[in-house]
Amino acid sequence: MPDDLLTRLRRFHDDAFPAYADTFRTLVDEGQHPTTLFIGCSDSRLVPYLLTGAEPGELFLVRNVGAFVPPWDGSAGFHGTAAAIEYAVLALQVQRIVVCGHSHCGGIRALYAGAPGGALNLSRWLDLGREATLPVAEPTPEALRRTEQRAVVLQLERLMAYPMVREAVEAGRLTLHGWHVVIEDGEVHVFDLAQGCFVPAAHAPHAGTGPYAPYVEADRPPSAA
Ligand SMILES: [Zn+2]
Secondary structure: OOHHHHHHHHHHHHHHHHHHHHHHHHHHOOOOOOEEEEEEEEOOOOHHHHHHHOOOEEEEEEEEOOOOOOOOOOOOOHHHHHHHHHHHHHHOOEEEEEEEEEEEHHHHHHHHHOOOOOOOOHHHHHHHHHHHOOOOOOOOHHHHHHHHHHHHHHHHHOOOOOOOHHHHHHHHOOOEEEEEEOOOOEEEEEEEOOOEEEEOOOOOOOOOOOOOHHHHHOOOOOOOO
16 A cells, blocks of 8 residues: 655755755755744644745744633743744744634634633633633624634734833834735735724735834825725
């Protein structure tokens, strides 16, 4: 019986890698200098490189259920997402942080429906989206969509509680971006602080969120919405 995964690994080496060999050689020799920390949901339908057209070496990726950011609470625990944020900002000095949620998010749905039995860590992890929920027992598709978007904004607010993030944002070295991908439409909606809502990329004046003065000043959207 053929091992499909092994076949794919060999195909990568033989067919795909040669086109990128020089790129990877340079990334090894000169090290990585990604400009973007991308915090995205783990959902298999969210494909950051496809969305952004990024090449190898451009995105520093963190993925977790819901694209959540844990609070900065000084507890220094086994916090993978917090560790990645610290490294991206302090060592890699990324210029932007994207928080990317999406339509039909199972993590967001679980905020209403609950996690599978025995998923102790998942149940606790979902608390990071709890504040985004709406006071409804049976969420409609529209309520789920709004919750997904509210959760993105909530994570952006939490990011600003990270001292190294706040410092870089206030110094104008770092911008925050809140995105919501509608998987079935191929449309990314960008959070626009000035308008207080998510705007389809087709109509958005910029890919950034603001949410803080220096960036909003420089990228104020035109009056037409
Ligand atoms: Zn998701």
